[in-house]
Every structure is written in structure tokens, then in C-alpha cells.
Amino acid sequence: MSLEVDILRRLGDFTLEARFATDGRLTALFGRSGAGKTTLVNLIAGLLRPERGRIVVDGRVLVDTDRGIHVPKHRRRIGYVFQESRLFPHLTVRQNLLYGRWFTPAAARREELDRVVALLGIGPFLERGPALLSGGERQRVAIGRALLASPRLLLMDEPLASLDEARKSEILPYVERLRDELQVPIVYVSHSIPEVTRLATTMVLLSHGAVAAVGQVAEIMGRVDLFPLTGRYEAGAVLEMRVAAHDERYELTTLKASVGELRVPRIAAAIGAPLRVHIRARDVVLGIAPPEGLSALNVLAGRIAELGPLDGPIVDVRVALDGESLLARVTRLTIDRLALAPGRPVFAIIKSIALDRRSLGKIQPASEKIDVDEITL
Amino acid sequence: MELSPLLNFSPAELTAIRLSLKVALLAVATSLPLGVLVAVILARGRFWGRELLDVLVHLPLILPPVVTGYVLLLLFGRNGPLGRFLADSLGIVFAFRWTGAALASAVMGFPLMVRAIRLSVEAVDRRLEDAAGTLGASPAWVFLTVTLPLVLPGIIAGAILGFARSMGEFGATITFVSNIPGETQTLPTAIYVLTQVPGGDAAALRLTVVSVLLSTAALFASEFASRRVARRVVGL
Numbered sequence: 001m002s003l004e005v006d007i008l009r010r011l012g013d014f015t016l017e018a019r020f021a022t023d024g025r026l027t028a029l030f031g032r033s034g035a036g037k038t039t040l041v042n043l044i045a046g047l048l049r050p051e052r053g054r055i056v057v058d059g060r061v062l063v064d065t066d067r068g069i070h071v072p073k074h075r076r077r078i079g080y081v082f083q084e085s086r087l088f089p090h091l092t093v094r095q096n097l098l099y100g101r102w103f104t105p106a107a108a109r110r111e112e113l114d115r116v117v118a119l120l121g122i123g124p125f126l127e128r129g130p131a132l133l134s135g136g137e138r139q140r141v142a143i144g145r146a147l148l149a150s151p152r153l154l155l156m157d158e159p160l161a162s163l164d165e166a167r168k169s170e171i172l173p174y175v176e177r178l179r180d181e182l183q184v185p186i187v188y189v190s191h192s193i194p195e196v197t198r199l200a201t202t203m204v205l206l207s208h209g210a211v212a213a214v215g216q217v218a219e220i221m222g223r224v225d226l227f228p229l230t231g232r233y234e235a236g237a238v239l240e241m242r243v244a245a246h247d248e249r250y251e252l253t254t255l256k257a258s259v260g261e262l263r264v265p266r267i268a269a270a271i272g273a274p275l276r277v278h279i280r281a282r283d284v285v286l287g288i289a290p291p292e293g294l295s296a297l298n299v300l301a302g303r304i305a306e307l308g309p310l311d312g313p314i315v316d317v318r319v320a321l322d323g324e325s326l327l328a329r330v331t332r333l334t335i336d337r338l339a340l341a342p343g344r345p346v347f348a349i350i351k352s353i354a355l356d357r358r359s360l361g362k363i364q365p366a367s368e369k370i371d372v373d374e375i376t377l
Numbered sequence: 378m379e380l381s382p383l384l385n386f387s388p389a390e391l392t393a394i395r396l397s398l399k400v401a402l403l404a405v406a407t408s409l410p411l412g413v414l415v416a417v418i419l420a421r422g423r424f425w426g427r428e429l430l431d432v433l434v435h436l437p438l439i440l441p442p443v444v445t446g447y448v449l450l451l452l453f454g455r456n457g458p459l460g461r462f463l464a465d466s467l468g469i470v471f472a473f474r475w476t477g478a479a480l481a482s483a484v485m486g487f488p489l490m491v492r493a494i495r496l497s498v499e500a501v502d503r504r505l506e507d508a509a510g511t512l513g514a515s516p517a518w519v520f521l522t523v524t525l526p527l528v529l530p531g532i533i534a535g536a537i538l539g540f541a542r543s544m545g546e547f548g549a550t551i552t553f554v555s556n557i558p559g560e561t562q563t564l565p566t567a568i569y570v571l572t573q574v575p576g577g578d579a580a581a582l583r584l585t586v587v588s589v590l591l592s593t594a595a596l597f598a599s600e601f602a603s604r605r606v607a608r609r610v611v612g613l
Contacts (some may be wrong), residue, residue: 045511046510046511047507047510047511072510072512072515073511074510074511074513074514074515074516074518074519075513075514076511077513078511079511079512080508080511083505084504084510086502086504086505086507088505088508088509088523089505089527090527090609099509099512099514099522100512100514103512103513103514104513129609145512146511146512149512149513175586276464277390349552357493
């Protein structure tokens with residue numbers, strides 16, 4: 001699957017001028033509020049018209065202003081999960097689910113009700129009205145409704161934004177299942193780095209109505225120059241690791257990758273399961289000698305690759321570890337005291353406690369099927 | 378108290394009751410689709426002349442009913458431009474017929490009907506319509522499967538208001554189609570005539586009670602239907 005976007009759209013004094021292409025299974029559109037994320041997905045869905053531009057999904061031209069092409073929204077077959085679920089209040093959950101399916105040509109129907117209901121765990125309330133569902137349940141039904149129209153592309157506009165933390169962690173595993181088990185590529189709008197690092201394969205970084213960067217999540221998150229856009233608080237590297245061992249006595253799990261080992265509080269995942277670990281730069285301490293007499297369990301050895309701008313109290317440092325990158329945030333004073341400079345060997349120290357369930361995301365090859373209960377972190 | 382004078386309907390009175398119901402039902406049934414259309418246009422349309430249409434729809438509400446009836450007579454009478462055209466081309470005659478009473482009732486009830494439906498259309502969450510569009514529904518299907526069901530409480534309220542207004546219509550009806558027993562003499566005109574003749578008091582009272590009962594029943598029916606539909610529309 002591929003998505004190509006090259007559009008210009010003005011809304012009052014805001015201009016969105018975006019150009020990117022992606023073939024990721026889950027592409028995150030990331031940016032602050034007002035960066036133009038929702039405008040962009042509305043243009044892809046056909047809810048808005050661009051002043052100028054082109055939108056192509058899988059080789060099918062949906063918009064091309066030069067050739068006067070504008071496919072109306074009901075012929076695009078692009079699923080859309082809105083921030084507020086927008087379930088039809090006059091229909092039951094089952095009727096909501098089947099609404100889009102009814103308009104899908106029989107030959108194009110890919111999804112079956114039973115399968116989607118099982119995938120999203122919405123069987124118990126099929127006959128209810130949407131008003132009686134919780135926010136998380138409504139969002140799952142909205143996802144199922146979009147899927148049953150067998151879309152070519154699924155747009156999700158901050159589907160978790162209106163939910164509390166508990167509901168968010170209820171939905172996230174389902175989104176991971178969509179990404180890993182279904183054929184449909186997903187464009188996922190978010191302003192939350194934990195969500196993006198956990199879910200996305202590809203990332204489009206939007207800022208003030210323009211695309212600032214496009215690429216693999218680990219690559220974008222590892223770029224010191226993009227920290228102002230990814231958000232300093234949550235900024236940090238993303239490493240792909242595997243579950244190596246469980247320590248039953250101390251209830252810890254060891255994760256392994258070529259860069260080394262990390263110990264984190266016990267997680268429920270099988271040995272060998274791949275995981276994506278988001279290590280926030282603010283949780284990383286740097287040392288120039290191997291640490292002794294320290295409570296932190298995780299020490300990774302590497303070399304300094306890059307220093308961020310030296311114009312404030314805080315400096316972002318990129319540490320190269322066997323082909324991967326780790327980011328650390330330290331004071332400028334530390335840089336001078338330890339004489340940190342590119343090429344210098346350092347030890348990165350990470351508190352295990354800093355790696356909680358929000359930092360860890362499942363990744364699964366599309367061919368493998370996993371039971372969702374088994375991957376609850 | 379002796380009840381028999383209250384139940385002792387004469388054939389002429391029964392005819393007036395039946396005719397009133399027939400006129401009101403025809404008026405509502407024929408004007409409802411147009412009422413929905415005009416309500417949607419007024420609620421959603423952005424075009425030149427929308428205010429003019431709004432004023433035109435509301436005219437019967439603010440004009441004296443006699444004036445409305447007289448305008449109808451001028452337009453739809455045997456020699457009126459529309460009346461002659463309809464009589465010649467389609468064979469539809471309004472003047473001094475019960476269908477004319479229905480037309481007068483429909484025109485008088487139309488503003489009330491449109492107002493009720495229009496409020497309901499304006500309350501529809503348009504984002505639901507967008508959602509239906511992304512699910513593959515064309516604009517016509519979106520209207521039929523999302524907009525219309527959500528507007529249903531307003532349509533019911535509008536229809537009942539139109540019906541009640543029609544049952545009470547007097548001025549425009551008597552001006553346009555006169556007061557012909559068995560053809561255009563509805564409940565209100567019958568009551569009026571009975572109060573004008575000596576010894577008509579008992580009959581006038583009988584018909585008044587019937588009128589009160591019918592209007593109250595219509596109100597209850599609309600409350601009941603609206604509540605049932607409203608429960609469904611909010612998703613319970």
C-alpha cells in the first residue's frame with residue numbers, strides 16, 4: 001500500500017502545505033495542536049477540498065486539482081475513526097457496525113462481522129444503543145464500523161484523545177492488533193509520543209502546517225534537531241528489543257538487543273517476543289567510567305555521536321550504540337565537567353523504573369497471530 | 378345529569394366530525410413532504426432568496442385568516458389562474474369542495490409544521506452525516522438513513538401541530554370554500570352556525586366536547602410518539 005499526499009489548503013490565515021509519501025503499515029501524523037493534522041486527514045477522507053494538489057492511495061488518484069479530479073467521500077472507501085466516536089444514536093451497535101458494510105460492493109467486502117467483533121471484543125453489547133456504552137467501548141465500535149466497510153486505508157484521528165489513561169491502555173492493544181493482523185494500512189493522528197512510539201512504523205512530523213520530517217519512528221525520534229517538535233518532555237530514542245528472560249524472584253524481565261541488555265519490571269510476554277522500547281532522554285544518565293555502587297540496573301556502553309545546541313542550560317546528546325542511537329539530556333555544566341564531545345566513549349545509565357508499560361510496545365510480524373490476552377503488559 | 382343530549386349526535390353533526398378528520402388528515406398527509414423539504418432548505422440552504430422563502434412560509438401565521446382565505450380564493454377559485462389551470466389540466470377543483478378546505482387547512486398549518494421540523498433539522502449533528510459519508514453512503518442515502526431518522530421527532534411534532542391547527546381552522550376555510558353542509562362544513566364552522574340559530578346550544582356543546590377530545594387526544598399521541606422516538610434517537 002502507498003499513500004502520496006501533496007496538497008495546499010488555506011483555512012483563514014492558516015495554511016497547510018504538506019507533501020509526503022508513505023508505505024508504512026501504521027503511519028503516525030504527529031504534531032502539536034494546530035499543526036494541521038486533522039485538516040490533513042479530512043483532506044484525505046474527502047471531508048475538505050484542497051486549493052491545489054494531489055492525493056493518491058495505492059495508485060488510485062483521489063484528488064488531482066490539475067486534472068479536475070475530486071472523488072467524493074462516499075466513493076473513496078477510506079475508513080475514518082473520529083476523535084469522538086460519532087456512532088449513529090438511532091441505531092444499535094450491530095446496526096452501526098453493519099452500516100458501512102451495506103454500502104460496500106459485495107465483491108469488495110473483506111471483513112466479516114464475527115471476525116471484527118471478536119477482534120475488538122465487542123460481542124457483549126451488540127444489541128445495545130450507543131448511549132449506554134463507555135467511551136472505550138464506543139471507540140472500539142467506531143473502529144469496527146470503519147473496518148466493516150472494508151476500507152483501502154483507515155484514518156484514525158486521535159481516537160484515544162477523549163479517553164482517560166485506563167481506557168487508553170484498554171484500546172491500545174486493539175490498535176496493535178489492527179496493525180499486525182489486518183491488511184488495511186492505517187494513518188494515525190496523535191500528539192502523544194508514547195502512542196506514536198508504541199504504535200507507528202512510519203512517522204510524519206507536522207509543524208505549523210508543513211511537513212518537518214518523514215521516516216521510520218526510531219530514526220525520527222533519534223534526531224536531536226527534531227526535539228523541539230517531538231516535545232522535549234517525551235523525546236527519546238526508540239529501540240527494538242526481544243524478551244530474553246524473566247526473573248521470577250525479583251519480578252523482572254530482561255530485554256536483549258545487539259546494543260546490550262535492559263532489565264524492566266516484569267511484563268507478561270513470551271520469551272523471544274519482539275518489543276519496542278521508548279527510552280526518554282530525561283531518564284538517561286551519562287558517565288565516563290563504568291558506574292559502581294549505583295542502584296540503576298541498566299548500563300549500556302557507547303560513544304557520543306552528536307551534541308545538540310549548546311545555547312541553554314540543557315543539552316541533548318545522541319549516543320551511538322552498535323548501530324543504534326540512544327538520547328540523553330544533561331546540563332551544559334555536565335558537558336563541560338565531563339568534557340563530553342563527539343567520539344568520546346560513555347556509559348548510558350537507565351533506571352528500570354523509568355521503563356513502564358507506557359514505554360513498551362508490542363511488535364508482531366503480520367503473519368503471526370497472537371492472543372491479545374497474552375500481550376497485556 | 379342526563380347524558381343522552383351529549384351523545385345524541387344527529388347525522389349532520391356526525392358528517393361534520395367525519396369531514397373535519399378527513400380534511401385534517403388530507404391536509405397533513407399532502408403538506409408533510411413539502412414541509413420537510415422546506416424545513417431542510419431553510420435550515421441548511423445558503424442561497425439568495427432564502428429570507429424571502431422564510432417570510433412567504435410564515436405569511437399565513439401573521440396575516441388575518443380571512444385574508445389568506447381570500448388570497449386562496451383569488452388564486453385557486455374557478456376563475457383564479459392556478460384554479461383554472463388545475464381544473465383544466467388535472468381535473469382538480471378546490472373551490473367549494475372539501476379538497477379546498479384541506480388546502481386552506483394545509484396552508485394555515487404549514488408555518489407551524491415547518492417551524493417544528495426546522496428546529497429538529499438544525500439540531501442534527503452534521504458530523505454524523507460526514508461519518509456516514511466516509512462509510513460509503515451517498516448524500517441521498519445519508520439523508521434517508523441518518524438525517525431523516527434523527528429529524529423524526531420534529532416531523533411527528535410538526536404533523537400533530539398541523540393536524541391540530543387544521544381541526545381548528547375557521548377563517549380561511551369559510552372564506553375560501555364557504556360553509557356547505559356535507560362538503561365543506563367542518564367542526565368549527567358547524568359550531569359557529571349552531572351558535573347562530575335558536576335551539577342549537579345542545580348540538581354546539583356536543584361538537585365542542587368532541588373538538589376538545591380530539592385535540593387532547595392528538596396532543597397525547599404526539600407526546601407519546603415523540604417520547605418513544607426521542608429515546609431511540611439519543612441512542613438508549
